[in-house]
Amino acid sequence: MLAETICSAVSAAGLGIAVVTAYRRRFLTAARILAYSLVPIGLVLTGAVEWAVDTAFSPSAWLGFGLLGGAWLLFMTTRVVERRRGGTRKERKAAQAAQREAVAPAATAPSLGPGSRPAAQPATKPQSVTKPKAAGSGDDFSDIEAILKKHGI
The missing domain is CATH 4.10.860 (DNA Excision Repair, Uvrb; Chain A)
Structure with a gap:
């Protein structure tokens, strides 16, 4: 009224x-x-x-609004997690299957025998004469080189 x-x-x-x-x-x-x-x-x-x-x-109306808000919050949280992981479960399985297909054919290819092509030789660095380094010049980058080698770069 x-x-x-x-x-x-x-x-x-x-x-x-x-x-x-x-x-x-x-x-x-x-x-x-x-x-x-x-x-x-x-x-x-x-x-x-x-x-x-x-x-x-109405308390029941407020409870309903609370449940709707909670559902929306869960939905948005799952979307954020899904984007961080790189897609839906179906998309991740498809990517894994494609990755296995890319590796498997080369692994199961028949060999043509030992004389068909030359064996791959491991790459070796040629031995060169190294000059003695000045004190402190090589130490500056040794830490950086170690970090890069650790990460495979």
């Missing part, structure tokens, strides 16, 4: 402001204010205000 009275008062005030605005020959603005002032009365007549008041003071 109180909400309907407040909405009626707001609509009456908006109607008065629209009349004053139209008197000043600002008809477009007056029409816009009139449209805004008709919204509260329309809400009262459709029963939306009563529904909103009933919903605002």
Whole structure:
């Protein structure tokens, strides 16, 4: 009852402001204010205000909103985790299968015998004469080289 009275008062005030605005020959603005002032009365007549008041003071409605919020939070969390992992489970399985297919044909290729092509020789660095390093010059990069070797770079 109180909400309907407040909405009626707001609509009456908006109607008065629209009349004053139209008197000043600002008809477009007056029409816009009139449209805004008709919204509260329309809400009262459709029963939306009563529904909103009933919903605002209903514990079961708040529980429902809480559950909807929790469901939305879970959904968004799973999407973030899925993006970090690199796609859905189906996409990851397809990528793993493609990776196995890329490795498997080379591993199961028939050999043509020992004389068909030369055996691969391991790459060795040619031995060169090394000059003695100045004190402290090689130590600067030895830590960096160790880190790069550790990471396979």
